[in-house]
Amino acid sequence: MTKEQRTRQGIFWAVTIGYGLFYVCRLSLSVLKKGIVDDGFLTESELGIIGSALFFGYAVGKLFNGFLADHVNVRYFMSAGLLICAIVNAVLALKVPFLVFLILWAINGWFQSVGAPCSIISLKRWFGNDGFGTKYGYWSLSHNLGEAITFYVTALIVGALGWQAGFLGAAGMGLLGVILIFGLLRPFQSAEEQHASTRERLKETGKKQLEVLRMPIIWVLALASAFMYVARYAFTSWGIFYFQAEKGYSVESASFLLTLSSAFGIIGTVGSGLVSDKLFKGDRTMMAFITSAMNLVALAAFLFVPAGYYWLDCIIVILFGLSIGVLICFLGGLMAVDIAPAEAAGATAGVIGMASYAAAGLQDIVSGYLIEGRKVMVDGVAQYDFSAIRIFWLVAAGASLALLVYIFFHARRHPQQVNE
Numbered sequence: 001m002t003k004e005q006r007t008r009q010g011i012f013w014a015v016t017i018g019y020g021l022f023y024v025c026r027l028s029l030s031v032l033k034k035g036i037v038d039d040g041f042l043t044e045s046e047l048g049i050i051g052s053a054l055f056f057g058y059a060v061g062k063l064f065n066g067f068l069a070d071h072v073n074v075r076y077f078m079s080a081g082l083l084i085c086a087i088v089n090a091v092l093a094l095k096v097p098f099l100v101f102l103i104l105w106a107i108n109g110w111f112q113s114v115g116a117p118c119s120i121i122s123l124k125r126w127f128g129n130d131g132f133g134t135k136y137g138y139w140s141l142s143h144n145l146g147e148a149i150t151f152y153v154t155a156l157i158v159g160a161l162g163w164q165a166g167f168l169g170a171a172g173m174g175l176l177g178v179i180l181i182f183g184l185l186r187p188f189q190s191a192e193e194q195h196a197s198t199r200e201r202l203k204e205t206g207k208k209q210l211e212v213l214r215m216p217i218i219w220v221l222a223l224a225s226a227f228m229y230v231a232r233y234a235f236t237s238w239g240i241f242y243f244q245a246e247k248g249y250s251v252e253s254a255s256f257l258l259t260l261s262s263a264f265g266i267i268g269t270v271g272s273g274l275v276s277d278k279l280f281k282g283d284r285t286m287m288a289f290i291t292s293a294m295n296l297v298a299l300a301a302f303l304f305v306p307a308g309y310y311w312l313d314c315i316i317v318i319l320f321g322l323s324i325g326v327l328i329c330f331l332g333g334l335m336a337v338d339i340a341p342a343e344a345a346g347a348t349a350g351v352i353g354m355a356s357y358a359a360a361g362l363q364d365i366v367s368g369y370l371i372e373g374r375k376v377m378v379d380g381v382a383q384y385d386f387s388a389i390r391i392f393w394l395v396a397a398g399a400s401l402a403l404l405v406y407i408f409f410h411a412r413r414h415p416q417q418v419n420e
Contacts (some may be wrong), residue, residue: 023146048368066350139271
């Protein structure tokens with residue numbers, strides 16, 4: 001193996017494992033919600049507001065940091081971002097007041113937004129366009145890796161030591177990611193960039209970024225991703241809560257089901273780029289349409305299958321994980337990055353991320369209020385009516401599917417605008 005091959009291998013592992021550990025510092029609250037509510041520390045509505053603060057911080061940060069990442073040293077930028085996320089998780093273990101919690105979680109969201117643009121820029125520049133979908137798919141398993149670690153390792157810590165220890169565990173895993181990223185990630189410069197002045201590089205990158213903003217199909221993809229992220233984070237942020245409150249599972253059993261979903265999401269994510277590259281010659285639209293339909297069916301089954309069907313719940317979360325794994329890869333960035341200039345990969349990721357996480361933030365606020373607003377206490381035990389929340393989540397998944405139908409037919413008429 002040559003030195004350049006070793007460097008590329010190190011780059012891949014740094015962004016894949018490193019970004020997965022960003023997710024651990026982002027999703028820790030999802031596992032801790034029921035314990036926090038049961039402890040009387042925060043209410044469901046307060047948790048919804050806090051959860052949305054991360055998403056809104058992430059959405060705005062994704063756009064700003066995506067454009068910035070095209071211009072800076074990604075090694076320092078990405079490792080510093082994860083370091084701050086780890087510190088925030090450690091501070092939250094101190095049981096800070098609601099307002100402080102809210103501000104810190106928003107800060108976490110802002111610095112979470114550094115991870116994806118830096119990762120995508122590194123992949124696009126180090127590996128180029130040859131089979132990029134395959135490499136992007138492999139990298140996208142970082143989402144599922146982070147979710148699986150969170151829903152299994154963090155849940156074990158919480159089950160044994162309580163919700164405050166869950167924050168500390170997430171912080172420790174984040175610090176491991178900082179070391180990995182700082183040790184292995186290297187920025188890339190083409191021969192032209194090496195010989196160009198700083199002003200010339202900035203000017204050229206700025207022109208490419210403006211090109212991205214003028215592409216209508218990028219904004220359609222961003223909207224489709226936004227609706228998909230409502231469904232995705234409805235399941236990720238409230239799935240454990242739903243399994244506990246509606247179906248009577250323990251935190252460990254509920255977390256295992258979401259871990260199972262994340263594990264199969266890895267298969268969907270890794271296979272998405274490879275299959276679309278080999279079978280569909282780089283055309284993502286057909287596969288995205290099929291998996292979006294499967295995702296809608298799986299979400300409906302998750303919401304309407306009654307308690308007492310554990311094995312059926314296992315099958316449902318597997319189907320949801322497989323489909324969302326593909327959609328995270330395709331709608332979450334790959335389809336947009338395919339058609340964007342390499343010099344503006346960070347900006348492209350920023351546009352998609354801004355729309356996706358703004359929608360995810362709205363989801364958390366609406367979900368929190370709908371869940372708490374339909375709660376009644378019976379003999380000191382909370383009883384929940386999830387009928388309104390089911391409609392909200394399913395409409396979002398259906399809207400994403402409808403936009404993908406439009407993209408599918410648009411691609412048949414204007415293939416050069418959708419496919420590489």
